[in-house]
Amino acid sequence: MVVNGNAKSVTAEVIETLDQILDTGDLFVSRRVEESEGIARILVDRGYGTILTGGGDGTFTVVVTAVVNEAKRRGLPLPRFGLLRLGTGNSLAWVLGASGGAGAKPGLAVDLQRLRAEAGSRNLRLVEAEDILSPFCGFGIDAVMLRDYNAVKSALARGPLKRLAPGPVAYAVAATTRTIPSYLVRRTPHCRIINEGNDAIRVGEKGAMLGAPIKKGGVIYEGPAKIAALSTIPYYGFGFRMFPYADDRQDRMQLRVSVVSPFTFVRNFSSIWSGEYDDLETVFDYFVDEVTIEMDPMTSFQIGGDVRGERSRVRVRLTEPIRIVDFYAPPRG
Template sequence: MLVQPLRSPDLRQAPATSVAPEPKVAVLLNANARKVDARVVKTLSHVLPEEDLFLSRSPLDAWRIVQTVLERGYPLVFTGGGDGTFMGFVNEFLRQTESRGRFAGHALPRFGVLKLGTGNGLANFINASNPSGDGILQDVVRALSGDVAGLRRMNMVMVDGQRTPFAGLGVDGKLLNDYIWVKENLGKGFFKKVLTGSGGYFSAVAFKTVPHYLTHSTWVECEVINGAHEAYRLSAEGSPVGEPIAPGEAMFRGKLMMAGAATMPFYGYGFRMFPFAHQRRGMMHVRLGQVHAANVLANLPKLWNGRWFPEGIHDFHAKDVTIRFAQPMPLQVGGDAAGYRDEVKLSVAPETVDLLDFHGSVN
C-alpha cells in the first residue's frame, strides 16, 4: 500500500537533462511503513543523492515515481516498506512497460528489498539485512559498489490481475485477520513489542486462530482443478511422485481448511509456509491443508520452519489451478486481506523479476 510521505517531494520529475546521465540506484520508500521514519530517510540520504530517494503517499505517486525511474533508466531499484510495497511498485512497473503502456518494450530494472516492512517475507527470501544498526545502509552501499553477486529470478502468482508472491483461501486468510486484531487490540503499551511482528503472528496462531477452530469447523468441501499444463504431486522431500496430473484433471476433491500457492517459501517473519516454492522454474508451490487445529497447534514450530508433512498436507507444483470452495472463504493476497471468495484462479504470471540476493545465491 502506498501512503502519505514523511515529506512532500516534487516526486523528482525534473527533466532528464538536469539529472546525472547514468543513475545507478533508486530507493522507493513507503513512508507509512512502521520502520520507515526520519532516521531511515536521513541515513539513506548520506549515500544517495536527493533525486534518487523517493517517498510515496498514493497510487498516483507510485505511477509518477515509476514513470520517473523508467525515464531516467535506473538499472536497480530498492523498495522499502514490506511485501505489499514491493508488489505495488512491481505491478506499476509492469503496467507501464506492457504493450499498451507508455514505456512498452522497456526492460524492468533489477530489484532489491530493504527490510522495512511488517512481515518481510521477500526480505527474508533474499537475505536482506536487519534494519538495526547500519544493515539497510550497508545493503544499499554494497549495491552501489557492485558488491552483490547473487541474483534470484523469481516467478510470481497471478490473482485477479495482480502479481504477488503468495495468495490463499481459508485458514491463512483468517490468520491474517487474527494477527491484525491482535496487533490493533492487544499490541499496545507494555505489550506492543511482544504482540507486533513475529510475536504477534505466533500469538495470533496459538491463541486466536487455532482456538477458534477447536470449536468451529475448519473443513469445507473444495475441489482444485489443474489448468492447461501438467502438474506434479510432491513428496515430503519436494520431489515429484506418481504420474503427472493432466491438464483439466482434478488435483483434489474433499474437505480442506486452506488452499494456497506461492513462488517463494515465506509468509512473514520467516514462516516457511511453502517450502517447495522457487524450486522449479516457471511453477508455483500449491499447498492444500486437511489437518485438525489441535495437530497444527501441537506441531506449530515444525510447520513454521517448513518441516511438518502430515498426511493432511498435500503439496504440488503447478502452473495454474482453479480452487472452488462450497462456501465463501477468507482470501489473502500477498499478506493483505482481500475479502471472501468461493472461487479463485491462481496462475504463474508470464513475467519474472530479478532480485538481488545478499548471500550471493545465483539462480
C-alpha cells in the same frame, strides 16, 4: 527507492537517513496504495536499472506490480528489483539474504551499498492473482490469521504495549486467542482446484513425485481445505518454511492444500515451521503453473500477506521471471 511510510521500521529518522544517503530525488515515500501507479510512472520515466523497496512483502508486491505493468505498457525492459528489510513479514528477505535496514545511518549505508554495488542477481518468478504480482497468495487459515493479526496489532498500538504491535508477539497473540479457537468451531471450507495450465504433479515426502500427471482441465484436488495456497518461494514471514518445495522447479509454483487440525499444528509446530512435516493424509503438495481455486463458502484470501477480503473463486498463474537482487548469488562482474 520506494519506501512504505507505514512500515514497521520506517521512522522519520530512517527516512531522513535514506534521503541523505541516496541522490536527491531518488527516494519516494508512499503511504497509500493509490500512489503506486504515479510513482511507477516516474520510476520508468527515469530509467532506473535497479529499483529498491523498503518495507515488507506487501510493499514489494505493490511496487513490482505497478512498475512491471508500466514498463510493459510502454514496451520497455524491466529493471532489477531489490529490497531493504523494513517491514513486518519479510519472507523475501529470508530468500534473498537481505539484512535488517532499520538501524542507524551507518547500517543503512552498508545495506544500500550492498544492494547497489556488491549483490548478485537471480531470476524470480512470481504468482499472479487478481492482476497482482506477489511471491505467494492463499485462501484459508493463513489469510484469517493475517486479518486477526491486523486487529490485534491495532489494539496493541493503542496501549502501553504499542512497541510490540508490529511483530511476532502480535502474531502469536492473534493465533492463540483468535485464529486457532475460531477454527475449532468453524466449518472447514470445501475446495476444488482445477488445472488450467501444463501438467500438474503431486509431490510427496522429500519432494518425490506421486502418481500420474494431472492434465489441463483436470481436478487437482477436491475436498476440505483449511489452507489452499501457492508460492514461488519457500518462506512466509519470520522464517516460516511453508512451501519447502517451491525452489525445486523453476517452471512451476508450489501449491499446498492442508487439512491439518489446530491441535496437530500445535503438537507438530517445530517440524511444520521448519518445513519438515510430512503427512500425505493431511498435507497435499503439487507443482502447478496455472490453477483456478474454488471455495465454498467464501473464504478469506490474501496476496503477499495483505488480506484482500473473502472470495469464492480465484485464478492464479505463474509469471515470467523478473530480475532480483540476491545476496546469495555471485557478485556482479
